Amino acid sequence: MNLDELLQVMDRAAANLAKLQAIWDRAEPMIPSSPQRGTNREYEDLRRAWTPLLAGLPPIDGFTVTEELPDIDEAGQSFIDYFEIGEPAFALMNELEKPGQQLDEYRFKLAQARRRAIHERLDDLVSTINATLGQITDSVARDSSDRVDDLRTKAVEESISEIERLLGDTTDRKGRWGDLHRHLRFSQGHDWHDIAEMDWPSVRADIEAASLSESDPLPVPAVDLGVAASAKPAGGASIGLDWGALDDDGFERLLFDLLRGFPSYQNVEWLMKTRAPDRGRDLSAERVIRDDGGTTRTERVIVQAKHWTSKSVAPADITNTLAALSLWEPPVVRTLVIATSGRFTTDAVAIVEKHNVDGKLPFIELWADSRLETQLSQRPDLIASYGLRS
8 A cells, every 4th residue: 555545544534533523522412421211313313323434444553443322321220220329430431431532542543643654755845845945046036026937846836735635634734834825826036935934944843743743652672671681681882873864854853852952952943044055954042051159141052954974064164154144143143053963174173263262253162973972872762763873
């Protein structure tokens, strides 16, 4: 079964689930919560409609909805029995709530399965849009009113449409989706700049939220960790990370998650680079600095991600970054962090050291691969989540 066929099955399952939920919403108020007898035609029709719909929910990891709607006449008699023996009917009430609980469980598992299915395809489409938007905005003026219509714009439009098909109802649309579609429809030069600078960054946040939930489990082998540890496993521990497992977007997301975990960092957010040659994204954060005298201050930090495993960061890259820093002010940037999955040339390090010794702003920090590996050694959860160690 290919992805499109799987999504069609999931869409039908979601439709059947919605029908069952509608039946449950009508039936639940009719289910007794105290001693009574009798039933009614409306409720019995709901029971008859419920049963055939259960077959329309394919199992997810072995789970599906199996509970029938309860017989409300029998349920009312059971409340009478509990009343006569003077016991609370907690077990009965829990039993009567099972159909709704199973619907909730199936809905959760369906969304989880959809996220697993679309994760890799979403990453591919996001990468395509990132690269293509850069090509489009580099080729048209910021204030151009000429319509742009070529293979690049068509690629972005088709990718957006496919992303919406993949997402389904897995995420709330909090971003600028309406503005995005309006700008795509007019497709003038300034529209494409607005897409790159405002619409796409906000929409991408929704896409990332839907790609994989933080609660989704990582696969682990069937092993008892206590038994394995008692066997005194031999060998050493690997220290290097497989940076090749990440693309540019993955490296940026890794830095985002890493910064959010630092106690002294707050308000970490994405910034879309609008004029950088690599079309990468910067990160903005506030670093909280406390001293023993009770003084607390915050300083703005910009982190630039450079996923360069095949070349080192050179002096020109440092100076170009400094020259573009004014795009993100105000407020003033006190610290610039350049983080790379590779290394810095000797000349680049020398330039930064002189810059800092001279007391110029912003203060520059260089995070090479070795420093990132040290920081990530305290976050094995991120190493596992991003597949940096096989």
